[in-house]
Amino acid sequence: MRQKYLILFAIMVLIAMMFFYFSSNIVYDKINRIKKFDRKIKVEQEKLNSAKVLNEQLQQVSKVIMNSMTKEKEYSADEVNEFTKKLADLADKYKIAVHSFFPKVISTVDTKFLEQLYIMELNCDYIQLGKLLADIESFDYIIKVKTIEVRPIGADKKKVGTDIETATRYKVTLELSTFKIIKEA
Structure with a gap:
């Protein structure tokens, strides 16, 4: 009987270790995906800001040209x-x-x-x-x-x-x- 409890205890410990191992891998993968998305968002945000600045400058140039026609x-x-x-x-x-x-x-x-x-x-x-x-x-x-x-x-x-x-x-x-x-x- 004691041997059955030891086997059951070993299986429970093994299942617990596998649970923590797989859950930590899943969390680590999710963190890496979030970091990757953050980098993409940062790059796209910089592009958007550059486009806004360029748009403002082009509007000013357009205004100068329209005033000069x-x-x-x-x-x-x-x-x-x-x-x-x-x-x-x-x-x-x-x-x-x-x-x-x-x-x-x-x-x-x-x-x-x-x-x-x-x-x-x-x-x-x-x-x-x-x-x-x-x-x-x-x-x-x-x-x-x-x-x-x-x-x-x-x-x-x-x-x-x-x-x-x-x-x-x-x-x-x-x-x-x-x-x-x-x-x-």
């Missing part, structure tokens, strides 16, 4: 005044002194686009100029910076005392062109 053969006075006001407001935002501002029509041989030149003479430091150019870059226009000429204001003046303000400010001549694409009929 026209059927007119020249810039209207309202368009020139609107862009001039935006530049003046931007200079005002960064407390940049504008000494002169000249919009100038450029006639082109190629009739597929229109070009409008703006010449600005500013009195600012490098930080203000950098902020101004960064904001100009974010405008919804096709803009080309033709020239930036930077000259120190106090080059011919003698420094008196602690006039550091004059030493860090510069006279900047900035030539910008905006372009419009003429739609074909």
